[in-house]
Amino acid sequence: MGTRDQRTGDGVSRGEAAILVLEDGRTFSGESFGSTGETFGEAVFNTAMTGYQETLTDPSYYRQIVVQTAPHIGNTGVNDEDDESSRIWVAGYVVRDPARRSSSWRAKRSLDEQLQAQGIVGISGIDTRALTRHLRERGAMRCAISTTSSPEQLLAAVADSAPMLGADLSSAVSTQQPYVVEAIGEHRFTVAALDYGIKTMTPHRMAERGITTHVLPSNATVEQIRAVGADAVFLANGPGDPGTADAAVTTVRGLLREEVPIFGICFGNQILGRAFGFGTYKLGYGHRGINQPVQDRTTGKVEITAHNHGFAVDAPTEHPSETEFGSVEVSHVCLNDGVVEGLIARDTKAFSVQYHPEAAAGPHDAAYLFDRFAELLEGTTGAGSGTTTPKGNR
Incomplete structure (x- = not known):
């Protein structure tokens, strides 16, 4: 040319x-x-x-x-x-x-x-x-x-180029070596973050709340996660088709069986959804930007949120679903098209959202989710202990 x-x-x-x-x-x-x-x-x-x-x-x-x-x-x-x-x-x-x-x-x-x-x-x-x-x-x-x-x-x-449907990409963007982001100020909790494509601001938001984050490769096993003394697990955002991430789903199911508290976002929401038994599907053109309206159904509030996803969880929004791990509800929905934007488990300590609450580049409406995560840890661990309290003692 x-x-x-x-x-x-x-x-x-x-x-x-x-x-x-x-x-x-x-x-x-x-x-x-x-x-x-x-x-x-x-x-x-x-x-x-x-x-x-x-x-x-x-x-x-x-x-x-x-x-x-x-x-x-x-x-x-x-x-x-x-x-x-x-x-x-x-x-x-x-x-x-x-x-x-x-x-x-x-x-x-x-x-x-x-x-x-x-x-x-x-x-x-x-x-x-x-x-x-x-x-x-x-x-x-x-x-x-x-x-x-x-x-x-x-x-x-x-x-002749490869389509996004069926693309397994999280391992290509994940860290190959574990690293640690220390808590800012007093250390309160330890979290293992599975890196499917984590953004820098995410562990920083947890550090602001006294959480030390061990960022692990996407293929980390339950044993490797447990080895860092994690109070909970964070499932990060990432690229590709969640339908290909069978190994990640198996790991998360293992964590749920061991009653490890879990917070997931974006790709992590889809992995958690699959672990509960839901399917995923490709959206027509996806949600990408920092101006997407979502309703938190637990409070009724509407928040403007940052999105970057072309796939979504296929879960019923009309009623809770009974899964192997107990009752699971859709906690957030997109007000533009009704797409599932969050899940919450009622019988185990796990929740997730489909969007990016770390506010990079904004907005800040969803910052409360990191507070919700810290509150979940306060209720299930001895502060900074590095061990989850058995369910019977809660």
Whole structure:
């Protein structure tokens, strides 16, 4: 493809010509943003107006090409504090009107420079509203961005690329070595976090509540979890199809049988749901952004929440379900489409939500869930003991 080595009035370089091709043949032409080359992934849209740095570095976006619905992206540049992991995980990035310069005292470099430094292929200057409407009507689908191929060549390559349905991805983003995030101030509890794609802010939120977190690989066994002296287990967010995570489900079922308190979010909610015996399914276009309305059915309150999920738990919302581990209810629902957004067990110490309560990049409405987790631990352990109180002594 040809290049567009044009410059704007303020001296900002325009990139090469680039195209985005969806698997149904819809094609968009624009300019490269970030690195040049070619990339493949599932096209999804994010409705947040801010927090792009946290989005890019969220491991849950692994193998996805993210379309930002907000037209102006990059205004605050990139800093060294807001990353949610050690790298950018998105497969590609789509924006309409990237900022020509950063305007934040915290910025260390521009977003374009950061994308180039990490080899992330993107496209700008396209009608992201039209693309978003297309995905909303036709569903999330495979796509590619390229500065090197023709539309015909790219469409054929997209057809050969791997779909998200059936993708087992959590092990690819998980830590390979355990590490510890110490409690801030007085140590109260010890939690083992299974890393399916954990974000940096999550153990920090627990640390603020006196919890020391041992972050373990996604394939950690019940014995390895017990070995760290955990009072409870946290099931993290992550990418991929939860229907492929049979080993994780087996581990969580083992933890439930041993009556270990559990708190899960996002992918962890789906794993817990499967452990209870529920199925999971792929949503048409998913929930992604920091402005999703959810009702906490235990209180009746509505909270605005951060989401990043393309799969959901298939559980009845009308009545509790009787499972091997007792009664389980749907605790939260999305007010846009009625999707299950949380589970709570009535006969064992386990609960979960489908969204991200760590508030990175916001909002803060769901921060109470970490308090709820700490309160659960207060009721089931001797503070800081590292051992769960037997059920009969509660």
